Amino acid sequence: MLEAVHANPHADTETILTAVRRNLPDVSRQAVYDVLAALSAAGLVRRIQPSGSVARYEARVGDNHHHVVCRSCGAIADVDCAVGETPCLTPYDSDGALEGFVLDEAEVIYWGLCPNCSAEGTSGSQP
Template sequence: MIDRSGLKQLLRDARLRVTTPRVTVMQAVADHPHADTEALIRASRELLPDISHQTVYDALNALTAAGLVRRFQPTGSLARYESRVGDNHHHLVCRSCGVIADVDCAVGEVPCLTPADDGGGLQGFEIDEAEVIYWGLCPNCAAVNEPDHTP
């Protein structure tokens, strides 16, 4: 957990102006990994009651562009945000309840998946990140969905 002074230093290091709304949104993202925008607005308002929707959106855009926050969007879901950046990890999404968990890079170095250049489509690209989303059932949902084998 990074304290507010650490968050301010991250903003300075990214050459972003340090503002109370940006620090607040960074704190909300750190406290609520994988949250969508509406959840982050609510969390930000717990810390800074007068923060507007637009200010949260603007802060998320600036923080994402600076690489301080990561935005990802599982198929059929709202965009999600997290403060775990720079390690090229992936996500596991439960098809039933929607819970999201971090999954460390499968194997190898960043990017941990190197695509085959079977048709020359990769010529000129310098790949630095791979985004993988694994889908399945979390342990709780898997237990509920197990067939009953009692006679």
């Protein structure tokens, strides 16, 4: 299962199921869901779910990277964190709501059109 996630970055469960069944044809759909949940809980894979999309899984863990999603075709790519001062990732806490929290991650999703959809003049249909 972990090999399938490594071989298919940002894959949904169906894609991972298909990849796993190439080597283990009798694996159940529920087993794939259960193992993906366990791998996510153990920090071996990262689960992301952009708005309007099914859950996706990636093997890039241990860093705080972000994603860009094409509004038209749904393609997803990694985006490294901004280097230097990043005021949008420093939460404003005027009412003390963050008191006691130890922040260790920020999730940012950039939306737009991928190069293929942009060249085709496709309008966005995703959120």
